[in-house]
Amino acid sequence: MATGAALDIQVDRKALTGGDVLFRDLHLQVAPSEVLALVGPSGVGKSTLLRLIAGADRDFAGTITIDKVRVRDAPPPGFVFQDPRLLPWLDAVANVRSAAPDVSRERALDLLGRVGLEGAGATLPHMLSGGMARRVALARALALSSRLLLLDEPFVSLDADLVTALRRLLTDLLERHPATVILVSHVPEDAAWLADRIVVLKDRPVTIADDFRVETPRDRRTPEGMSDVVRRIESAGKTAPRG
Structure with a gap:
């Protein structure tokens, strides 16, 4: 893969069927070759945001660009769904x-x-x-x-040994073939293992509870090596203000 794509994500408003507002004034920028993890509880809207970025859901107010090109006109991203399909x-x-x-x-x-x-x-x-x-x-x-890879809960329902093996596989692939990656997960350890930057989402309309970079290199050999990152994610999820 070539160097990753740059993203500008501006979601002014996204409502669910029935009128419940999921996103309001959400703005994120993603740098080329950055591995960004979107973390939050199930149902917070992480997968919906990923579909907006992929161009699979266009029913929202706002603008999302990939390398300054609107999503609908940009090359399709690579997309790994929760179900292999x-x-x-x-x-x-x-x-x-x-x-x-x-x-x-x-x-x-x-x-x-x-x-x-x-x-x-x-x-x-x-x-x-x-x-x-x-x-x-x-x-x-x-x-x-694609210069953009979207991963929607790629390790869900897998046993612990297999999750570790796939995390290592992805880490190795991205070191050899850089791309911009957006990883969605409700598991803090997934983000702590893979991400350069972590955004913690909470509430409805969704608020950004925390947005921080992960110090590298990190010690992935034991859970303790990433415990500070996991604790920060968990703390943000508990203390986020309501929007």
Whole structure:
């Protein structure tokens, strides 16, 4: 991947069905190649904000630009959903190519290799473990060669060992192939492990409870190595003012 994209996110107003206002006067800027984590409780609006950034939901007042281009006119970002959403009738390599049909079979196989799935190209989704399916979904997102990668709860419902393995995989991939990343998670440890910058969201309309950079290098070998970051996230979530 090339150097990541710059984002300017201005959501003046976003209402849910029924009129409940989710976002009002929310403004975020994301620097090129920054890994930004949006953290907050389930239902706070993190995934909705990600859909706005992706251009999948245009029912809002405001402007979102990627490299100064409005989202609707910008190249599509890579997107990893909570559910891998693999096409069950396609093998792994064809699922990777489904996001970008012009990607060659060789390129798709190379992407599967990057995520640790060498030799799995002919495997159908029902034969993949949960972790393998998530990695195919990640390879599919990378196939777009986008400078922006959106990750919506990529580790949800996985066991602890697999979560650690996928965090390491993502860290390694981003070190070798920088991109701008927006990670959505309700788990503080995900943000502490991966992010350069963390934004804690709370309440409705959503307020930014905290916005801070993570000191690097960080010690990922033990939970204690990231405990200060986790505590700050948890503290912000408890003390955020209501908007």
